Amino acid sequence: MALDRITLSRFRNHAHSALDGTAQFNLLVGENGAGKTNILEAISLLAPGRGLRRAALDAMASEAGDGGFTIGASLFAPDAAEPVQIGTAVDPARQGRRRVRVNGAESSAVSLGEWLAIGWLTPAMDGIFTGSAGDRRRFLDRMALALDPGHARQASRYEAALRERNRLLSDDAPPDPAWLDGIEAQMAEHGSALARGRARLVSALGETLAIHPDEPFARPLLSIQTDSPFEEGTLCEALKGNRTQDRRAGRTLIGPHRDDLAVIMAGKSAPAASCSTGEQKAMLIAMTLAHGELAARGRPGVLLLDEVAAHIDPVRRKALFDRLRDTGAQVWMTGTELGPFEAIQGDAAIWRVSDGALERLS
Template sequence: MTPTPRNDGAGSVFIRKLTLTDFRNYAALALDLEPGMVVFSGDNGAGKTNLLEAISLLTPGRGLRRAPYGEVAREGAAAGFAVHARLDGPQGEFEIGTGTTGLDANGEAGRRVRINSTQTTADELLEWLRVLWITPAMDALFTGPAGDRRRFLDRLVLAIDPGHGRRAQDYEKAMRGRNRLLAEGSRDRAWFDAIEMQMVEAGTAIAAARAEMVRLLAAMIDKLPESPFPRADLALSGSLEAMVGHAPAVEIEETFRLALASGRDRDRAAGRTLDGPHRSDLLVRHRPKAMPAELCSTGEQKALLVGIVLSHARLCGEMSGSVPILLLDEIAAHLDAGRRAALFAILDELGCQTFMTGTEAALFSSIEGRARFLTVDHGTVSPTADH
């Protein structure tokens, strides 16, 4: 009998076995795993991040690298790639499989998803598990473009509200349609009205979900004890977000509708839509220093990011009874010994399955006996000697 997903607080989800076929530099790999912390160590380019990427594809989207699926398959593989996981959690034992289906009419690789051998959509994965990650590319999160911070925030929202992904897709689809009308120089009012109403409904819901996430996360940050990971003050920058909590949804929708209608000539000149949640930003401040995150040191920015993700993991645990699986790529970079020790203690307390990578196993020596150590060597994974 296929178990039904449920969130009853019975425990966290963890991967019991991970199997890869023609994934990046792995021709074939079958890896037995356990709950708790897992450390992958090895040389640069050995394939440590590839393992984390495979796990990140157990959720909707293109994974932690955001790579086109066609690039993920091992070079020379004729049938694409496959990732299969057997997992345990509050919903019992279950299996997830995903991979590519071949090329579509545009030359893009499609994706298939199976849960307990039944084909389904990627959106359904969020009913079974959540996965969050921190990668070296995110070291520039606070200094990079606003789009990176929006994607980061939206993934936090998705872990709590699986419907957020569908709303974002609906909004993007409608906005692309509007942008095509703008590029064609169309002045068909009926077409604009119809497309803009779709944007208004989805966009207002997106803004409300983001604002609610920031509110919940800020409350979680406030109630946690002091730690080496400084408290962050979070805020949203955006015309819709500014209205959330101060005006009813129907008023926000009408304001957005009028803004889109009145901005058609301006947007036509710009060649794109200039108003909406696709222009919003997540603002982060280092509370103890009363300083914008983008002005903090690299180490302080990393500590802020880790603190936000750990706070969100706690929030998921409180709201669903199950904290996400965490992927922490090269997590020791920019964290001193004190912060590494604090991180490991918090991960122990959270009780979630956590996969960490580093070039040296010695960076994780303080968790010997509390973590499983594995050495990655260009397509193979084996127990680390003396661990």
């Protein structure tokens, strides 16, 4: 058990909901639109980042509330004598900014990642292999963040320096070279760290995926497509050397913000984008399970799986439950009915969700 006594107040369609007595497997069942995914989204905000929907903070607040919300939980960590109290909130009186507390003390969103590793798989991610490179970079960075909370800091600082460089390059007046030198030094420092974090993640995922058979989940082969050097000094020189082209384009044309995640289905040696939707789903599940195994090492791990079990065949469903049990992570799953979860119902904590209200079933 990782999280227990989870509370949501004024969040989406939940005026006040509480989930106590959690287990390794936790099931949320109910009609579409009942508020099941909203609970997963709330849990995802107990990690750094914008949550599984990447929604604006004001969009998450209940329409019937004052524009704020609170989410809290007790975290059972292996080395802690007592549960750690973690929470996040948006207070309209404080300009709608997100606040984080750990054991009652003000903290940062990054610090949440030092206590807990959270990963997720949602239907919106089904098109990750055929979508934009930006979608895959965010997917990659979110997985890297679950393994290394400091990855978020590198990403945000690189993005801030990138925006400033692009602003200077797009100005009518030529930018001050000395000012560009400073901006590019920041980009190189944080960009090289960002690239190394992605490379470490892909390597670790590859090693974990190689342990498991190609079936019943298709095994993906992962690599990073990049035209940027990892080394800080080399990246800095490359940015300086590309100023003329970048100014002509009005934006920075090289750097880790241009990288892409390349995925090949091992059994067919085919790019994931050209595989069937079923094969793509199987590869995505395989990556999520491998990441769950990695994330659960050393810290409590949580996996949020939205409408996954109902969309795979019985053979893969049984394999999914077996693998989830072996990861050691706490698992939260949603579905419109209990049928697909028959194999784990005896071990699961189950709630029925209806219009933002919860009923404990077992």
